[in-house]
Amino acid sequence: MLILALDTALEACSVALHDLEADRTLVRLQERMARGHAEALIPMVERALDEAEVAISDVDAFAVTVGPGSFTGLRVGISAARGFGLATGKPVIGIPTLTVLAAPLLAQDDRVPVAAAIDARHGNVYLQMIGAAGRVLVTPRATSVKDAARSIANGPVRLVGSGARLLTEVWPSGERLPVEIQIETMPDPVWLARLAGVADPARSEPKPLYLRDADAKPQTAQRIARR
Template sequence: MLLLALDTATPAVTVALHDADGDRTLAASHQVDARRHGELLLPAVDRVLTEAGHVLRDVSGIVVGVGPGPYTGLRVGLATAEVFGSALGIPVHGLCTLDGIAYASGLDVPFVVATDARRKEVYWARYADARTRLDEPGVERPAALPDEVTRLPAVGAGAVLYEDVFQGVRKDLPAEQSAPALARLAAEKLARGEDFPPPRPLYLRRPDAQVPASYKVVTPK
């Protein structure tokens, strides 16, 4: 089973082709650019498939990070995954982006994952270990998080950004999302027959762009 994994919910545009039967990543691409998700994603998919010696129709399933993440970047990955799934007639499996970062950490003790949510906030969730999330993801100013959260080992770009608040930042562990980790986590869940969240964006707040409360009508009466 070949799984194509991708995630654009963070500044990282990350793609991987994973052989679930052989438990190995065949090729991967990782670029960090918060403003070029739409420009970078499809060339990355093409590059990964070419490097692995496969074409898109060889893929058995799509794995996509559903966030939480900023509105525009997040939708680039989800829309691409949906198009691939529909065109190929294959399943699209959603996974929480924070779960992928947690899985990549490999930690077997309680910890917290935090990513940059902008507006001086972080998206965060607590984990019992690399595979077990304890609660639903949230968005909060780091200083407003409970002490029992900020004292935990902390993983992710949000933790690094606010290391004055998170007391146990693990800079030795990956801070960005990893498509190979997301694919391996999905392969494990598939092997166990577990359910996946739908491939829909996980928004925890309203988008930055808003319709003006009042505006001047310029069309003729």
């Protein structure tokens, strides 16, 4: 099963072509960028297909990170994945960004839970904690850094993501410090493909998982009333 994975949720644009049965990555491309995902994604997909010497019709399924993340970035990746799925008639599978960040650490050892945290700015983080056998211990949420730290500091834990350092700065006094900290800010598209390969497409729709409202909101205070 050949999966094309797309990630534009955070400050990177990433593409991977992964053969699930052989657990072999044909191509993995990743570039850090704060903006410009819309312009970069399709050329990156074309490059990946060329390097792997496969056609888009050879892909069996498409995977995409659905958030949390940049509102604009999420729309870029999800729209592209949906477009590919519509054009080829192949399934499109959405995987939460926090789950992708946690996956490599859980694959190494799932005996110690992993808390994935993304800096949501203004003293907040997006948070999820996963334990043994993929059991969700803290559901995906947007919360203050202090509340996030308190919710996961009740036992051994590993931290990953751009919000990991923020959590350690407000770690509750007297609680055991995290066993491991990885300030990884880019979801791995290969792990995105692997997770999509074992996900149920019917329960993993490519719909945005925003967790909170956008920072930019319409200005209504001075709106002129229509007559």
